[in-house]
Amino acid sequence: xxxxxxxxxxxxxxxxxxxxxxxxxxxxxxxxxxxxxxxxxxxxxxxxxxxxxxxxxxxxxxxxxxxxxxxxxxxxxxxxxxxxxxxxxxxxxxxxxxxxxxxxxxxxxxxxxxxxxxxxxxxxxxxxxxxxxxxxxxxxxxxxxxxxxxxxxxxxxxxxxxxxxxxxxxxxxxxxxxxxxxxxxxxxxxxxxxxxxxxxxxxxxxxxxxxxxxxxxxxxxxxxxxxxxxxxxx
Amino acid sequence: xxxxxxxxxxxxxxxxxxxxxxxxxxxxxxxxxxxxxxxxxxxxxxxxxxxxxxxxxxxxxxxxxxxxxxxxxxxxxxxxxxxxxxxxxxxxxxxxxxxxxxxxxxxxxxxxxxxxxxxxxxxxxxxxxxxxxxxxxxxxxxxxxxxxxxxxxxxxxxxxxxxxxxxxxxxxxxxxxxxxxxxxxxxxxxxxxxxxxxxxxxxxxxxxxxxxxxxxxxxxxxxxxxxxxxxxxx
DNA sequence: ATATGTGAAGGGATTCACAGCT
DNA sequence: AGCTGTGAATCCCTTCACATAT
Numbered sequence: 001x002x003x004x005x006x007x008x009x010x011x012x013x014x015x016x017x018x019x020x021x022x023x024x025x026x027x028x029x030x031x032x033x034x035x036x037x038x039x040x041x042x043x044x045x046x047x048x049x050x051x052x053x054x055x056x057x058x059x060x061x062x063x064x065x066x067x068x069x070x071x072x073x074x075x076x077x078x079x080x081x082x083x084x085x086x087x088x089x090x091x092x093x094x095x096x097x098x099x100x101x102x103x104x105x106x107x108x109x110x111x112x113x114x115x116x117x118x119x120x121x122x123x124x125x126x127x128x129x130x131x132x133x134x135x136x137x138x139x140x141x142x143x144x145x146x147x148x149x150x151x152x153x154x155x156x157x158x159x160x161x162x163x164x165x166x167x168x169x170x171x172x173x174x175x176x177x178x179x180x181x182x183x184x185x186x187x188x189x190x191x192x193x194x195x196x197x198x199x200x201x202x203x204x205x206x207x208x209x210x211x212x213x214x215x216x217x218x219x220x221x222x223x224x225x226x227x228x229x230x231x232x233x234x
Numbered sequence: 235x236x237x238x239x240x241x242x243x244x245x246x247x248x249x250x251x252x253x254x255x256x257x258x259x260x261x262x263x264x265x266x267x268x269x270x271x272x273x274x275x276x277x278x279x280x281x282x283x284x285x286x287x288x289x290x291x292x293x294x295x296x297x298x299x300x301x302x303x304x305x306x307x308x309x310x311x312x313x314x315x316x317x318x319x320x321x322x323x324x325x326x327x328x329x330x331x332x333x334x335x336x337x338x339x340x341x342x343x344x345x346x347x348x349x350x351x352x353x354x355x356x357x358x359x360x361x362x363x364x365x366x367x368x369x370x371x372x373x374x375x376x377x378x379x380x381x382x383x384x385x386x387x388x389x390x391x392x393x394x395x396x397x398x399x400x401x402x403x404x405x406x407x408x409x410x411x412x413x414x415x416x417x418x419x420x421x422x423x424x425x426x427x428x429x430x431x432x433x434x435x436x437x438x439x440x441x442x443x444x445x446x447x448x449x450x451x452x453x454x455x456x457x458x459x460x461x462x463x464x465x466x467x468x
Numbered sequence: 469a470t471a472t473g474t475g476a477a478g479g480g481a482t483t484c485a486c487a488g489c490t
Numbered sequence: 491a492g493c494t495g496t497g498a499a500t501c502c503c504t505t506c507a508c509a510t511a512t
Contacts (some may be wrong), residue, residue, distance in 0.1 A: 007459050009449075015446065016449060017445070018443045020413060020414070041415065042387040043417070080451040080454070080455040081451055081454045085451060094335060095332065098329065098332035100327060102328070102443065149447075149450060149454060170452055172457070173450050173454030174450075180254070183277070184277075201457040201458075203450060203454050203460065205453065207443050209336065209441050212439050212441040213437050214313055214315060214408055215250060216383060216407050216409050216439040217313055217315055217319060217383075217407075218249075218313045219246070219437040219439065220314070220383060220406055222314075223406070223435040223437050223445040225240065225241050226437065230240055
């Protein structure tokens, strides 16, 4: 087993890709794969696949490759996808509703347990079997329903406050769809997170469609300046 | 002027962030900024800001900092956002409609000029003042309307074919929202892009919401394993 | 023979220190 | 004095070669 220290963020993104490929192979009833097969499907090198997997263990058999169900199960475990994640959505405008209704998001036990907004026009309405509540009630809500993640789909000027509300409610994972940088700290305190700060250990991932458009504009004009892959992300 | 060789993809993502910050400063009628101010707002170091900008030129004044309108204009030029981009959306289901209707996407002269799908239930309907057309007519469409980018919002199993259609129509920038890897080559030819291949110079950017959820699951379980930022990417 | 797992080498991006301009 | 611009150094990720296992 490799020592667990820092793991490249790009490795985590690629593991997600490998897992998706393995699911496809399982659907096609392919029982076996290899680092070179996965690499081709993922658009990376076989070295990269093996190195990425080696951060977390040994999942293959030399001379043979990987068993699809085994590697799939192990990657799900590594990524934390073998459990249920309770999710609230903050911001139930067009984007928030699109997220709530996106079909495949129900996979992996990502369960939407609450929808929150500030708009009187939305509160009380039902979206995907959930009633939209006022975001001020989020604190009370988490006392009766455990919440693991919050998805932020509010306008950018409201994103920092909404994130603060999530963090104060004890939620430690935020998927930010707003095109703005969430400052991982409370505004009215210093500019460095104290130990014991409520933002300690909070993870923010960004999904930014507008940024993707703009990156694409640049690379469409300058295709030769592309150096590597992944982002995807973002 | 710095030599133009490879530019880190992360630099491009950060330039997009700096530009967004500059727009906010301009709205607040702030006339000046500095690398350290931008750095704090973007969540990076001032060294990083200056290095990123240095790839493209000298935009500041020593001892003074940067003029907001000047740096904004220059970044828009660098990113290719001082022109009009004609965009088609392929896949007009819930996701494609959400993208078409996302308000801020109208900025920067990203103009939706066509919507395409295969579903008889959608073709002929109007979404954001555009009539949905059959994707088979895309080739004819681009002969009368120049198209710079295609946004792919089809189900993952249809994404490769739809991308192929875009590329055959001569479109060289693809923003892929489907949770799958687009192979940058034509399926029935070898597994390496020939020179002269229709995929040469085609740029693919991915915006993958499901991948973001899964990365967030991992980092919420393992917050100490986070090494760097940006995804954004995605 | 074939394909994994991994230490070492290589390359690229970030960090740094400071020269240079206002 | 203050802040930018940039070569040099550092660090981290990717690539590689090969030892190892079936």
